[in-house]
Amino acid sequence: MRRSGPQSTPTILLPDSGTARAEARHGPTAQPLLIRARIVAPVARPSIEDGALLICGSKICAVGRWRQIASSVPAGAHKIDLGEVVLLPGLINAHAHLDYTDMAGQLVPTRSFTDWIKLITEAKSGWGPDDFASSWRNGAEMLVRSGTTTVADIETAPDMLPDVWRDTPLRVISFIELTGVRSRIAPETAVKETQNRIAALSSGPGRVGVAPHAPYSTIPALLRMVAGAARARGWLLTTHVAESMEEYEMFRHARGPMFEWLKRNNRDMSDCGDITPVAHLDRNGLLGPNLLAVHANYLDPDDIALLARKGVSVVHCPRSHRYFNHAPFQYENLLRAGVRVCLGTDSLATVIVKRGRKATLNFFEEMREFASEFPDRPPREILRLCTETPAAALRLSGQIGCLAPGATADLIAIPHEGSIARADEAVIAHEGSVAVSMIDGRFVWPLPT
Ligand SMILES: [Zn+2]
Numbered sequence: 001m002r003r004s005g006p007q008s009t010p011t012i013l014l015p016d017s018g019t020a021r022a023e024a025r026h027g028p029t030a031q032p033l034l035i036r037a038r039i040v041a042p043v044a045r046p047s048i049e050d051g052a053l054l055i056c057g058s059k060i061c062a063v064g065r066w067r068q069i070a071s072s073v074p075a076g077a078h079k080i081d082l083g084e085v086v087l088l089p090g091l092i093n094a095h096a097h098l099d100y101t102d103m104a105g106q107l108v109p110t111r112s113f114t115d116w117i118k119l120i121t122e123a124k125s126g127w128g129p130d131d132f133a134s135s136w137r138n139g140a141e142m143l144v145r146s147g148t149t150t151v152a153d154i155e156t157a158p159d160m161l162p163d164v165w166r167d168t169p170l171r172v173i174s175f176i177e178l179t180g181v182r183s184r185i186a187p188e189t190a191v192k193e194t195q196n197r198i199a200a201l202s203s204g205p206g207r208v209g210v211a212p213h214a215p216y217s218t219i220p221a222l223l224r225m226v227a228g229a230a231r232a233r234g235w236l237l238t239t240h241v242a243e244s245m246e247e248y249e250m251f252r253h254a255r256g257p258m259f260e261w262l263k264r265n266n267r268d269m270s271d272c273g274d275i276t277p278v279a280h281l282d283r284n285g286l287l288g289p290n291l292l293a294v295h296a297n298y299l300d301p302d303d304i305a306l307l308a309r310k311g312v313s314v315v316h317c318p319r320s321h322r323y324f325n326h327a328p329f330q331y332e333n334l335l336r337a338g339v340r341v342c343l344g345t346d347s348l349a350t351v352i353v354k355r356g357r358k359a360t361l362n363f364f365e366e367m368r369e370f371a372s373e374f375p376d377r378p379p380r381e382i383l384r385l386c387t388e389t390p391a392a393a394l395r396l397s398g399q400i401g402c403l404a405p406g407a408t409a410d411l412i413a414i415p416h417e418g419s420i421a422r423a424d425e426a427v428i429a430h431e432g433s434v435a436v437s438m439i440d441g442r443f444v445w446p447l448p449t
Pocket of ligand 1: 095
């Protein structure tokens, strides 16, 4: 058995040892678990060379240098040395559609966003509940192996909850999607049904929020009602907003392909003209610190100021952004205004599938795409967009997205033999599965044998 770490340290066991397998099979035990890694990167604080984490049940109870922590661990603690890795908080994916995973490569990017909406609507109409559920499970598995430990997921087929939650170790925050334009369900009915669904799911392992789909696919009355119910009940909200120029044109100028299409489909278009999509959400009470506004690609300066003033978080999905070839994302303007920006994967339906390669949901690919969009931004900042900022957006600051005493033990390890100075860069450059993933104090990857 190989031993590593400073010579003065106690005997430590490798992750493929019997102890690690026992931990993996049985989850958190009463015994504390001491994990050593050559580099521990809490992200919110400077990285630690020859670092260690002490896990007690599902929580982190100490973080620091190996020598310090190892000398004070309780007798009987299990010890695991992960060796040449960077250990960091599990990634938080602030926007996904797990149930569209199996649509990878099936929809070709179209010149018109409205035409693409028609394509996905048609593709969805050919799917049954089993297709959505199996697609959801496939997406969840891809996220687990590639280091996502929490996902904010949009649920178009919420009947499969809570069953699919039980099939994944992922921490899932499921946002129940509402549209109201196509379904023609009265807003009161839609909100009441959602309320009942949330109450029924409250004892399950996942958490629930609400996702009015987008300003164009909803009506003002629904937005107002959802906003009111969210304030009264403490719901988290998310919505797609200002994703395409066609949506911007629809609200700002009451014209364009999206406007014409929805008008033909009998949407009441009297809410369009002389307003931006973001201002439209504000007019209907939706902007607030409980909202994750997804995409936000077409923004006026006033929109950015409004998002900042209302404490809204914005979710950018780099590969989806590239798929649609949108105007440059206004990251720097949002940052300067003080808007919290997070990253998300969106779905595999909006990822360009390279010839001969299988598209997978992988947050490292999103980070790399972001780094190519904004080459001047430091890797540490990019890691924050996938850890501490989404934790704050999801009202889970201090609980996930960090390695700190009291936080939940959601962590991942990436192989890295280079210097501590290059560790963040190495994390972003990582391809394939992570070396180790732990959620809630349980090893979830590699799969227990
Ligand atoms: Zn989306």
